[in-house]
Amino acid sequence: MQKTVYNHRSLGPCLLTLCASFWLLGCVSKPVTVDAPPPRMHEQGQQALQGDTPETMLDWHGTYQALLPCDGCDGGGIAISVQLRDDKTAVVRERRVGGDLSRTVVPSYTGPFSFDPVGGSLISLRRSAQEPVAYKFFVAEGWIEMRERATGAALKPSHMYRLRKTSEPVN
Template sequence: MKNKTLLLGAVAVIFLASCSKKETPSEPVAGPLVDSTAIQAPVDSATTAAPASDAAHTSQNSLDWNGTYEATVPCADCPGIKTSLTLNKDNTFTITEEYMDKKMKSSDSGTFEWDSTGNMITLNGKTSRYKYKVGENKLTQLDLEGKEIDGPNKDLYVFKKK
């Protein structure tokens, strides 16, 4: 019984010692000098909100977006449209669309414009007016209003970079 009491007492002392506040050295530690006048008051997280996103980093200036992207998008009267889209650094594009099982192929070229956020492009070709959200090694085709296409086939509108 005495051994159990001693063991419990030793464990309690060790536990309490590990929970005590550590002393901070009174001597400065080697490192950069800190100007005490530059220390700011703590920020109240309830009154300040974190930024939604870093506006300095956009798809346009942060990603390696130029290159060729491919997808087979849905077609109303055929199995799909094999599409290849090449974006060039000079903001020009070429697009080829091949209608499967129809032996029909079309091509277009022109320029594209970035939206004000730097995350979406609009093709300005002779016939092509598609909009795409630019992501890491992918393009997501948007509807004519610039909104993501929803529904069971939405993944078919994602173009993968070759």
């Protein structure tokens, strides 16, 4: 029967390699999905019971911009900028790009907004409770998405109505 002899010099690099492997495995994390909407209130479980809502969990303050599709804009669209302020007021600016620019005046909005109690991630922009909703957006981390005003349903194709966050609020 043959006896195995271990050399102390060869054991050190092996242990070092093993420790480094475990350390590197601990550094691996799940990929972050930027376009994933936040979970709905019923999916949040205990967080919802503790008072966490999209309004308090998300960094929604800032300016969002996009070029929205437009019928009759001849290759252009509607350039939109939405500024959501800390005091729950919003400024929306729209401008036609391409086509007959004098044919249609595109509305703009300055006034309050509120998070909808049902759904949590939807906000409604309206000047008062008696007035119709001027705009409705789904709010997520780093982007907002324009929605149908009355129901909050997604407009199709939804990626065409997504506004990306371009700046943080100015304090």
